[in-house]
Amino acid sequence: MLMPSLSxxxxxxxxxxxxxxxxxxxxxxxASLRRAALAGxxxxxxxxxxxxxxxxxxxxxxxxxxxxxLNAMGLPNPSYKxxxxxxxxxxxxxxxxxxxIFGSSAEEFAKIARGLEPDAFELNLSCPHAEKYGSELxxxxxxxxxxxxxxxxxxxxxxxxxxxxxxxxxxxLGLAAQRGGADAVVAINTLKAMAIDIETGYPILGNRFGxxxxxxxxxxxxxxxxxxxxxxxxxxxxxxxxxSWEDAVEMIQAGACAVQVGTALLKGYSVFSxxxxxxxxxxxxxxxxxxxxxxxxWRHK
Amino acid sequence: xxPLNSIIQxxxxxxxxxxxxxxxxxxDAAPGQYVMVWVRGVDEVPMSFSGPDSITVQSVGExxxxxxxxxxxxxxxxxGPLGKGFVLRGEKILLxxxxxxxxxxxxxxxxAKSIGMEVTSLLGFRSSEDLIFQSRxxxxxxxxxxxxxxxxxxxxxxxxxxxxxxxxxxxxxYLCGPExxxxxxxxxxxxQANKIQVCINRxxxxxxxxxxxxxxxxxxxxxxxxxxxxMANRLLESEFGRYRRGPSGGKGLCRS
Numbered sequence: 335m336l337m338p339s340l341s342x343x344x345x346x347x348x349x350x351x352x353x354x355x356x357x358x359x360x361x362x363x364x365a366s367l368r369r370a371a372l373a374g375x376x377x378x379x380x381x382x383x384x385x386x387x388x389x390x391x392x393x394x395x396x397x398x399x400x401x402x403x404l405n406a407m408g409l410p411n412p413s414y415k416x417x418x419x420x421x422x423x424x425x426x427x428x429x430x431x432x433x434x435i436f437g438s439s440a441e442e443f444a445k446i447a448r449g450l451e452p453d454a455f456e457l458n459l460s461c462p463h464a465e466k467y468g469s470e471l472x473x474x475x476x477x478x479x480x481x482x483x484x485x486x487x488x489x490x491x492x493x494x495x496x497x498x499x500x501x502x503x504x505x506x507l508g509l510a511a512q513r514g515g516a517d518a519v520v521a522i523n524t525l526k527a528m529a530i531d532i533e534t535g536y537p538i539l540g541n542r543f544g545x546x547x548x549x550x551x552x553x554x555x556x557x558x559x560x561x562x563x564x565x566x567x568x569x570x571x572x573x574x575x576x577x578s579w580e581d582a583v584e585m586i587q588a589g590a591c592a593v594q595v596g597t598a599l600l601k602g603y604s605v606f607s608x609x610x611x612x613x614x615x616x617x618x619x620x621x622x623x624x625x626x627x628x629x630x631x632w633r634h635k
Numbered sequence: 636x637x638p639l640n641s642i643i644q645x646x647x648x649x650x651x652x653x654x655x656x657x658x659x660x661x662x663d664a665a666p667g668q669y670v671m672v673w674v675r676g677v678d679e680v681p682m683s684f685s686g687p688d689s690i691t692v693q694s695v696g697e698x699x700x701x702x703x704x705x706x707x708x709x710x711x712x713x714x715g716p717l718g719k720g721f722v723l724r725g726e727k728i729l730l731x732x733x734x735x736x737x738x739x740x741x742x743x744x745x746x747a748k749s750i751g752m753e754v755t756s757l758l759g760f761r762s763s764e765d766l767i768f769q770s771r772x773x774x775x776x777x778x779x780x781x782x783x784x785x786x787x788x789x790x791x792x793x794x795x796x797x798x799x800x801x802x803x804x805x806x807x808x809y810l811c812g813p814e815x816x817x818x819x820x821x822x823x824x825x826x827q828a829n830k831i832q833v834c835i836n837r838x839x840x841x842x843x844x845x846x847x848x849x850x851x852x853x854x855x856x857x858x859x860x861x862x863x864x865x866m867a868n869r870l871l872e873s874e875f876g877r878y879r880r881g882p883s884g885g886k887g888l889c890r891s
Contacts, residue, residue: 362847362884366855381847381884389882393679393698394671394714396841398636407846412885423853531712533640536675538712599845 338617340376340610342624344569344591345518346492347430347454351376351610352624353582356573356596357434357456357496358382358407364423371427374606378424379594382434382458383411383450384467385442391463392540399529402548402575403597406463406541409436414446421452432456432494438466440477440484447489454491457481459507460498460523462545469498469523475510482514492517494571499551499558500526508562508570520571520594521558525551548597549575556588563589564632577605579612589629638673638712644688645707649767653735654703655691662688662716666743667811667834667864670715671842677701681839681859683811684716685738686745691767693735717842718863721832725806727753730772731820733793733812734760739834740811741768744775755779757800759793759816762786794819802827810834810867814889818876821867831867835875838882848884851875 340351354377360366361381370378390410397404411417414435424431433452437443447455459472459481471477478495485493495511497504499522508519524545529538537543555574563570572590576582577598585593598605617624645657662670664684672690673679678698685691694703705711721743728747730740737758744754754775760766763786772778779796780788789795793816802808802824810817811834821828837849837858844860851858852874856865870876878886 359845360847360850360855360857362880363850363852363855365852366847366850366857369855387883387885390840392677393840394638394673394712395679396843396846397638398843403843403845405841405846407840410840410848410883412883416885529637531638531640531675533710534675538638538673540678597845600843602844 337614338623340614340624342592344571345454345494347377349376349430349592352586352592353606353609353613354571354592354594355379356594357458359596359599361434364420367420367424367431368427369603370606371424371429373603374610375429376592377430377432378427379432379456380417380421380424380434380452381411382409382436382461383414383417383446384409384436385413385446387411387413394538394540397529397538399546400550402546402550403600404527404529404539404544404546405524406539406544408541409461409464409467414449418450421450430454434458434496436461436467438471440480443481444484444488447485452491454494454517455485455489456494456496456520457485458496460496462498462500462524462526463541463543469500472498472507473501475506478507478510479514482511482516486515494518494520496520496523498523499554504558505561505565508566512566512568516568518569518571519562519566520573521562522551522555522574525554547574549577551575552581556584559585559590560588560631563629564635576609579609579616582609582613583616583627586624586627587630589632591628636714638671638714640710641713642710643705643707646705649691650765652694653691653765653767655685655689656702657689658713660688662713664716665720666739666746667720668716668718669863670713670717671839672702673712673714674698674701674705675712679712681842683739683834684742686742691735691738714842718859719861721809721834721864723747723750723752723807725752727805728755729800729802729805729808730754730756731793731808731810731812732756732758733816734765735767736812736834737768737772740809741771743809744772748775755800755805757793757796759796759812760787792816792819794823797823806830807832814876814879821870821876825871828868828871829866832864833867833870834864835862835870838880848880848882
């Protein structure tokens with residue numbers, strides 16, 4: 335019997351399956367991105383790159399907490415000028431390579447976009463732990479719109495905008511990205527959080543606070559995706575705690591056209607094939623197409 | 636996991652810039668595995684075990700300098716043991732170490748000897764004052780020492796001592812030291828690469844296999860979880876010995 339197709343057109347890209355590698359996970363080198371592609375990812379998002387090299391925050395940069403990971407990597411990257419060669423290696427994996435980029439202004443974003451040739455861009459307007467970047471811009475709808483517009487004007491590939499949940503109303507940010515001409519929004523980045531070493535009172539992360547990812551934030555992500563997808567005309571890509579195929583089904587039912595997987599890579603690269611195979615079996619059992627599954631929760635609004 | 640609090644029990648100076656820190660807990664580590672040591676308020680850095688409850692550290696940067704300011708009774712945070720350590724194979728083994736890289740090999744050799752293996756050691760140092768753990772290795776079996784300045788043992792690099800040995804006689808070789816020294820040894824023994832276990836070093840951040848800062852070209856091997864001990868034949872066609880990535884992810888030459 336023919337297995338249901340997992341192929342999907344989303345945000346200007348055609349993916350052979352809707353399970354992508356999320357930004358910031360195993361995305362520093364072209365080789366590790368290609369490895370994710372070969373392991374079955376439908377697309378891969380790079381580590382965020384900026385205009386100048388950054389070493390990132392001092393350690394600890396990552397700490398395991400209840401049901402998730404807390405990180406404050408601090409946007410380490412070698413600058414976009416050194417990154418095209420990694421993108422070119424990643425492309426040999428045979429799936430779309432989405433470059434995550436960050437800057438402190440619309441002009442800086444546009445400059446980086448002009449200097450890279452990925453299959454699409456994902457604008458990091460949501461990192462919660464780097465001064466002057468990420469959510470410090472991305473929590474203002476007018477900034478989201480301006481940055482998106484500037485990159486759309488500078489780039490000739492699709493532009494996705496990754497949104498922060500650290501706001502009163504994520505839908506407002508999604509609408510701003512749509513007004514700016516985004517081809518899709520990606521929701522959500524990590525939730526601003528911290529952990530303290532009770533023996534000494536020291537905040538554990540070198541940066542003191544960081545972003546929470548993993549299973550702990552999945553219900554938050556599902557709600558954000560549900561709200562965004564019911565409001566926006568552009569597609570929503572769901573990210574936040576997707577660990578199993580059941581999580582992917584839930585995220586897609588909330589309205590996501592595709593999902594991204596990050597923290598679940600703690601289990602290794604096999605997570606991509608586990609999720610796509612489970613999703614495929616589910617669609618077959620329910621006699622549904624991926625398109626029919628998308629947004630299925632809305633009928634119960 | 637959150638870092639475990641650990642009180643330093645004893646600090647021993649092994650050489651001018653090398654100290655051993657004995658901790659208040661045994662982490663059940665295999666030689667070659669590492670622990671992320673959090674010097675609070677400064678940074679978190681990976682360190683190999685030099686014994687079941689000790690790490691031996693060379694002062695090379697801000698975090699290790701801060702660690703050197705800590706004495707018995709001070710505390711650090713520990714995440715570990717992490718990664719894949721050395722695996723003992725066969726009956727007659729060779730340890731090849733350089734500088735502070737001999738530390739995990741002393742720990743490994745002691746485990747090997749305790750289960751009846753025959754242990755030979757080839758150890759290289761810059762000079763006599765950098766020589767560490769001589770008595771530990773002497774207690775294990777035959778030992779050859781080289782120094783760059785000739786102040787002890789054979790005058791020359793570690794490879795100079797290799798000429799004294801017939802590698803065919805050993806079931807397994809264990810290598811740890813500066814990258815260019817290890818690459819020099821591996822490139823002289825390419826036909827034996829399938830029996831050389833190498834403990835390598837890359838820039839670790841998360842130490843959980845997710846951040847990607849330690850991935851090795853061209854296969855994307857995650858050194859922090861799939862290493863740090865790797866068979867030499869997997870390194871032959873890799874970046875090892877040629878370049879390595881720094882904290883930004885940018886490539887730099889191997890300088891030592």
